[in-house]
Amino acid sequence: MQMEVLKIENLSKNYGPIKALNNLNFTVQSGQIMGILGPNGSGKTTTLGIILGILKQSSGQFTWFENRYEKHRLRIGSILETPNFFPYLNADENLDIIRQIKGVEKRTYDDLLELVKLKGRRKSNFQTYSLGMKQRLAIAATLIGDPDVVIFDEPTNGLDPEGIAEVRRTLQQIASQGKTVIMASHILDEVEKICSHVTIIKRGKLMASGNVGSILSTDLTLELAAADMAGLTRFLEAYGGIRNITKSGSIIECNAVESLDAAVLNAKAYQNNIKLTHLVSRKTRLEEEFLKITGDKKVN
Amino acid sequence: MLKLLKLEFSKFKKSTVVIMLSTMFLVFFPFSLAVGKIFDNFRTGLPTSDAFFQFTTIWEYLGYAGNWMVFFFLGVVMIYMVTLEVTHKTMRQSIIAGLSRNEFFLSKLYIALFISILATIYYTIIALTIGFINTPNPTIELAITNEWAIPRFFLMSFGYMTFAMMVGFIVRSSGLAVFLYLSFVLMIEKLIRYGHMELIGNKFTKFYPMKSIGDLMPLPLLKMADYIKTKDFDFSLLLSYKTASILSIIFILMFVGLSYISFTKRDL
Numbered sequence: 001m002q003m004e005v006l007k008i009e010n011l012s013k014n015y016g017p018i019k020a021l022n023n024l025n026f027t028v029q030s031g032q033i034m035g036i037l038g039p040n041g042s043g044k045t046t047t048l049g050i051i052l053g054i055l056k057q058s059s060g061q062f063t064w065f066e067n068r069y070e071k072h073r074l075r076i077g078s079i080l081e082t083p084n085f086f087p088y089l090n091a092d093e094n095l096d097i098i099r100q101i102k103g104v105e106k107r108t109y110d111d112l113l114e115l116v117k118l119k120g121r122r123k124s125n126f127q128t129y130s131l132g133m134k135q136r137l138a139i140a141a142t143l144i145g146d147p148d149v150v151i152f153d154e155p156t157n158g159l160d161p162e163g164i165a166e167v168r169r170t171l172q173q174i175a176s177q178g179k180t181v182i183m184a185s186h187i188l189d190e191v192e193k194i195c196s197h198v199t200i201i202k203r204g205k206l207m208a209s210g211n212v213g214s215i216l217s218t219d220l221t222l223e224l225a226a227a228d229m230a231g232l233t234r235f236l237e238a239y240g241g242i243r244n245i246t247k248s249g250s251i252i253e254c255n256a257v258e259s260l261d262a263a264v265l266n267a268k269a270y271q272n273n274i275k276l277t278h279l280v281s282r283k284t285r286l287e288e289e290f291l292k293i294t295g296d297k298k299v300n
Numbered sequence: 301m302l303k304l305l306k307l308e309f310s311k312f313k314k315s316t317v318v319i320m321l322s323t324m325f326l327v328f329f330p331f332s333l334a335v336g337k338i339f340d341n342f343r344t345g346l347p348t349s350d351a352f353f354q355f356t357t358i359w360e361y362l363g364y365a366g367n368w369m370v371f372f373f374l375g376v377v378m379i380y381m382v383t384l385e386v387t388h389k390t391m392r393q394s395i396i397a398g399l400s401r402n403e404f405f406l407s408k409l410y411i412a413l414f415i416s417i418l419a420t421i422y423y424t425i426i427a428l429t430i431g432f433i434n435t436p437n438p439t440i441e442l443a444i445t446n447e448w449a450i451p452r453f454f455l456m457s458f459g460y461m462t463f464a465m466m467v468g469f470i471v472r473s474s475g476l477a478v479f480l481y482l483s484f485v486l487m488i489e490k491l492i493r494y495g496h497m498e499l500i501g502n503k504f505t506k507f508y509p510m511k512s513i514g515d516l517m518p519l520p521l522l523k524m525a526d527y528i529k530t531k532d533f534d535f536s537l538l539l540s541y542k543t544a545s546i547l548s549i550i551f552i553l554m555f556v557g558l559s560y561i562s563f564t565k566r567d568l
Contacts, residue, residue, distance in 0.1 A: 049567075052395070052396045053395055053396070053400075053401070054392050054395050054396060054567065054568040055567045055568070056565075056566075056567060070400055073398045073400070074398040076396075076398070077397075078396045078397075080392065080396055082389070084388060084389035084390050084392060084393040085388070085390065085393065086311060086315075086388065086390060087388060088314050088315060088316065089311075089314055093310070093314070096310060097307065097310050097311060097394075098393075098397045100303070100306065100307045100310060101307065101394060101397045101398050101399045102397065102398050103303075103398075141397070145398075
């Protein structure tokens with residue numbers, strides 16, 4: 001049975017006249033991989049900072065496991081922004097500090113360091129690590145005490161492509177263990193690849209929240225072109241299951257129901273004396289929905 | 301309490317700054333008594349070096365040396381233990397890893413208490429060791445005749461530690477915090493007291509935090525001068541031990557309270 005892991009109600013945070021969060025509401029259920037998506041400065045880190053107790057909200061409230069945060073803080077593992085550890089301590093020593101905070105029995109960290117591929121550098125001081133290694137150590141730290149929820153804030157920020165791939169692989173591995181994952185990111189592709197649910201915020205306001213499927217809808221996006229563009233438009237308007245027909249340069253874009261067969265559409269257009277010179281059918285991407293929802297022309 | 305102290309130990313056991321300053325305290329503190337040897341060159345009625353190394357006066361001379369050593373070396377260690385956690389954002393990391401703000405604050409308060417206790421034990425051991433070696437015919441009774449020097453030393457140490465902790469929590473930046481800590485004790489409070497004396501008069505000019513804490517372990521020569529002076533005038537340079545102790549306790553509570561408010565009410 002699904003349980004409400006996090007509930008955010010009317011959360012606001014003001015920095016002087018600036019509203020970093022504006023009556024934010026959303027919930028996260030157990031087992032979800034929730035992506036908090038938004039452009040830089042949209043309030044993602046502020047939201048995480050508040051629900052993790054390092055920032056004070058101006059108004060509103062939140063509950064963890066239907067209770068106060070203090071009661072359940074040891075059930076949550078998280079990284080906020082950059083990895084923060086003692087520079088003169090090695091991986092084992094830094095992880096041991098987190099273990100002591102969590103109040104977990106003394107243990108070795110072989111499995112965790114293996115998972116994040118840091119076993120070979122476990123005795124090196126944190127200050128000698130590359131950004132990717134620091135990030136991976138932070139991921140290992142979040143898993144100490146086997147938390148029910150793990151939170152990652154921009155986990156692939158500043159990493160090279162190899163590092164990004166490694167971190168994503170690790171995140172997917174964590175998610176496959178059935179843990180609830182909350183991940184803030186401004187990288188749409190990342191959220192689309194990893195998350196089951198998404199909450200989109202912009203300038204501190206909730207724009208949309210739900211499972212990736214519902215946000216994406218089950219639409220197809222079609223791109224079409226023909227010598228007779230006016231005739232093509234009329235044909236599409238009369239064709240069942242097609243909507244949002246827009247002309248973009250020499251191409252007509254529209255959304256279609258998932259069951260639409262592009263080959264049948266092509267054949268029917270031909271029967272109507274419309275010879276298509278261009279036909280592309282693809283699933284609607286999160287980026288397009290994001291642009292639609294936030295009203296932005298560009299995304300990061 | 302033990303859990304939090306252990307956590308602090310794990311955090312700083314390899315810190316070069318903490319190790320270096322603590323070692324300097326441990327080395328310079330007993331050797332600071334060697335200053336007493338200079339006094340053998342004077343023949344002006346000032347005490348000879350014997351007073352520095354023998355019971356019962358060793359408690360006062362070593363205590364005064366400790367006043368500077370604790371203020372400088374251990375005070376800076378305390379500031380560093382707070383501000384390093386801000387600089388490297390490990391304060392945030394500790395909170396998001398599951399430590400409550402109260403626990404984090406208590407861990408710093410406990411370490412201040414722990415360092416003060418260790419410094420006091422060290423002071424006691426040095427005083428007893430040097431005193432027993434250098435005092436002709438030492439007795440236990442003579443050794444422990446010291447006007448509550450041990451609790452006074454502890455209170456003085458804890459006073460500096462909590463003041464350093466407060467500056468660390470409020471200022472947060474290592475360099476600025478150390479600068480403000482040193483300059484407040486060495487200069488700013490003295491200037492305020494001077495201004496107070498000029499504007500309001502002599503009344504209550506001794507009731508300042510660093511003055512109260514410093515007067516728990518004053519310069520013995522000043523105490524002697526005070527004794528001579530108060531015989532003729534209704535004015536003393538130093539606070540009595542009792543007054544200094546009461547005021548120090550009040551100021552310590554203020555330092556702890558302000559540190560707590562500053563830490564718990566602000567974003568990290």
